[in-house]
Amino acid sequence: MIQRIQSIWLLIVALAAFATYTLTLYIGKLSDGTARPFLLADNFLLVIIIIALGSLAIVCIFLYKNRKLQFRLSILGVIFSIGFLFMEYLKVEDFKKTNNILTGSYQIGALLPVVMIIFFILAARGIYKDEKLVKSLDRLR
Incomplete structure (x- = not known):
């Protein structure tokens, strides 16, 4: 599970998601000079x-035995992350x-969804490579 690099990528996605919740997304200055944050x-x-x-990223980490579902959920994560960013x-x-x-x-909180998209893609790529490797080894048997 943790030996696979995509588990690290998915963990980074989960950390970025929960950090987005706590960080400021935007700070605007009003006409009277005061700053107002958007959280x-x-x-x-x-x-x-x-x-x-x-939560999807964490679930994907523990689906390491079902690579096809893990791959599909990672792609779903990319799509929802793009929707979230929009x-x-x-x-x-x-x-x-x-x-x-x-x-x-x-602010930095607004950029973390971009990080999530990148790492979801990296995880999906790693899962795809694992699936391809397993299929090639099955052919050798």
Whole structure:
């Protein structure tokens, strides 16, 4: 289980997902000069999705005996991570409009979903290589 590199990639995905929950996504400056942060905890739907993505990565780690399902769930994780990133962008844009933000900047919490996508892809690639290796060894028997 842990000997496989994709287990490490999936663990990084889970850590990034749970770190996204705690970190600030965006900080905007209001017209009076005060800073207002946008946290993931401010939006219930985003919280549910990020917890589901982190849990999906952990479940994938323990599905090491069923590589086909593990591969499919990793691809599903990529798709949902892309959807999460898009929804996050839309929520931040809505936050900027409703709070009359003059200037602002994205924080590290907003970049972690990109890290999740990359490591989900790396994990899926590793799982695919393992499956290919097992099939080639089965042909030799």
